[in-house]
Amino acid sequence: MMQVLALLSLTVLLSGCWDGYQxxxxxxxxxxxxxxxxxxxxxxxxxxxxxxxxxxxxxxxxxxxxxxxxxxxxxxxxxxxxxxxxxxxxxxxxxxxxxxxxxxxxxxxxxxxxxxxxxxxxxxxxxxxxxxxxxxxxxxxxxxxxxxxxxxxxxxxxxxxxxxxxxxxxxxxxxxxxxxxxxxxxxxxxxxxxxxxxxxxxxxxxxxxxxxxxxxxxxxxxxxxxxxxxPVSDAPAYLWLVHRAGQSFSTLACPTGGRTSIFWTSVTGHSRVEIAHGRVAGIHVTLAGVGKLAGPLCGNLSTISQAANHRAVVQTLATVGWAERHRADIFGWGQAIYRKNPRLWFKMDGQWPSQFQRLPVSVTAQIIIEQGDAGRV
Structure with a gap:
């Protein structure tokens, strides 16, 4: 009898779903x-x-x-x-x-x-x-x-x-x-x-x-x-730099007038923070990408590529300008400064918003537009 009671008492310790729901x-x-x-x-x-x-x-x-x-x-x-x-x-x-x-x-x-x-x-x-x-x-x-x-x-x-x-x-x-x-x-x-x-x-x-x-x-x-x-118009530059966003469509103003579509097959964006003499000497942004015409061919491919490079630079600088005006480090340059020179970062800490407005930023683009099936005459 004692053994039976002992076994019954052990059932209390058995795992189970006491608060389960169907x-x-x-x-x-x-x-x-x-x-x-x-x-x-x-x-x-x-x-x-x-x-x-x-x-x-x-x-x-x-x-x-x-x-x-x-x-x-x-x-x-x-x-x-x-x-x-x-x-x-x-x-x-x-x-x-x-x-x-x-x-x-x-x-x-x-x-x-x-x-x-x-x-x-x-x-x-x-x-x-x-x-x-x-x-x-x-x-x-x-x-x-x-x-x-x-x-x-x-x-x-x-x-x-x-x-x-x-x-x-x-x-x-x-x-x-x-x-x-x-x-x-x-x-x-x-x-x-x-x-x-x-x-x-x-x-x-x-x-x-x-x-x-x-x-x-x-x-x-x-x-x-x-x-x-x-703004949505500034989103592509952010995506290129932060998310390396490729495989997407965008429109481009044609050099000869009108607009055409570009399908981006690969896009990379990198930024390099240059520190000299205990201060941020410059931030260098490099964009590279390959796109295919998904719309009408308006001009030769070399001219369209130049237009795409110009737009990428202008759009990126506009996004940087927006970030400066709003004192928002959306590109993570503060992290880059911290990794390169923690002492400089802690020196800037608290003054980063005002420092961000004075950072010298340069942008270069290396974008190539290729012939796409939709753009062939």
């Missing part, structure tokens, strides 16, 4: 939007609509027409004085257990950015469930409208559309603009470099569901506060 008891979050209005945070969470997945022999039911064609997602909301309270109220508003670990996309509204991004990412990453690899985006206005429920019959949620677009940028253009939550949390340890986060806007009306395009991107100081909005 799939139909979960609200599986795919994306979330964070806004700040009237001195409180509002979290809009997009969850997979599990009712949209039919069981064998059971028809679907949901928000679609007649219950036969439900949407791919449902929307949950919650508000609170703090972001943590707002997330807790999202959980309270759902009849299911909210599961945050699947959150792939986080969009932060403009007003919430003014409160600083560091506190937002810090709160998110304190959630044990929350994944550190969630991609961060910003909105120039409210973030919640970007996560409206998808149309009935759409196979992908809005969050999946955004994430797939970022994957395309990352794998095909080498321009993964959307940083991870963890990246932003440790940004302030990167010697003053500013963070650039892609701002997106939504376009509806397509039979294929919501479409998203980039707009002016938010540039954040290490404190998480907005330093300015990097």
């Amino acid at each position: 799939m139909n008891e979960l609200a599986i979050i795919n994306a979330m939007a964070i806004d700040y209005t009237k001195e409180q945070y509002t979290v809009t969470a997009e969850a997979y609509n599990t009712m949209a997945v039919p069981s064998p022999g059971h028809p679907t039911s949901g928000s679609g027409s007649g219950g036969s064609n439900p949407s791919a997602s449902i929307i949950l909301t919650g508000s609170g004085k703090t972001l943590g309270e707002a997330m807790a109220n999202v959980s309270a508003s759902s009849s299911r257990h909210v599961f945050w670990a699947t959150t792939n996309v986080v969009i932060v509204g403009r007003a919430a950015l003014k409160e600083g991004l560091a506190s937002i990412t810090g709160t998110l990453l304190r959630y044990p469930q929350f994944r550190t690899t969630s991609r961060m985006f910003v909105a120039q206005g409210m973030a919640a409208p970007l996560l409206q429920s998808t149309k009935a019959g759409m196979e992908m949620t809005t969050g999946e559309v955004i994430r797939n677009q970022d994957r395309y940028l990352h794998h095909n253009i080498s321009a993964g603009w959307a940083p991870r939550a963890y990246d932003l949390l440790r940004w302030d340890a990167q010697h003053g470099r500013s963070a650039v986060i892609l701002a997106i806007k939504r376009r509806d009306g397509s039979d294929f569901g919501p479409q998203f395009s980039m707009t002016d991107s938010a540039v954040l100081a290490p404190t998480g506060r907005i330093q300015g909005w990097l």
Whole structure:
């Protein structure tokens, strides 16, 4: 009898899932939007609509027409004085257990950015469930409208559309603009470099569901506060220098008038910081790339190549000028100075914004435009 009691008592120590949930008891979050209005945070969470997945022999039911064609997602909301309270109220508003670990996309509204991004990412990453690899985006206005429920019959949620677009940028253009939550949390340890986060806007009306395009991107100081909005027109120079962005299309003004298209097959950008006599003597930027004509041939290839080189230099200097005016080290030159001469960096620390406005920057470009199939006569 004692042996039986001993065995029964050991069952208490056996591992098990004491707080487990069935799939139909979960609200599986795919994306979330964070806004700040009237001195409180509002979290809009997009969850997979599990009712949209039919069981064998059971028809679907949901928000679609007649219950036969439900949407791919449902929307949950919650508000609170703090972001943590707002997330807790999202959980309270759902009849299911909210599961945050699947959150792939986080969009932060403009007003919430003014409160600083560091506190937002810090709160998110304190959630044990929350994944550190969630991609961060910003909105120039409210973030919640970007996560409206998808149309009935759409196979992908809005969050999946955004994430797939970022994957395309990352794998095909080498321009993964959307940083991870963890990246932003440790940004302030990167010697003053500013963070650039892609701002997106939504376009509806397509039979294929919501479409998203980039707009002016938010540039954040290490404190998480907005330093300015990097114009879309200045984005290519930033991508070339920071992300080595190739395999992308762009337009080019023809020397003879009109415009043509260029498909970039390879682009590299490098910057070299020159230090002499205990100061920054210059920053030398070199761009190199190969592009193929994807539009009409307007002039000879040599002339078009010269025009492409001129535009690359002008565009890069314009982006550098924007960064100087906003005192935003988007190219990471502060890190380069630190690696070369830590003593000089610490001497400049605190004066970097004013020093940045006086840095001598030179740009050279070595770009070759080749004949493409679309450009052949």
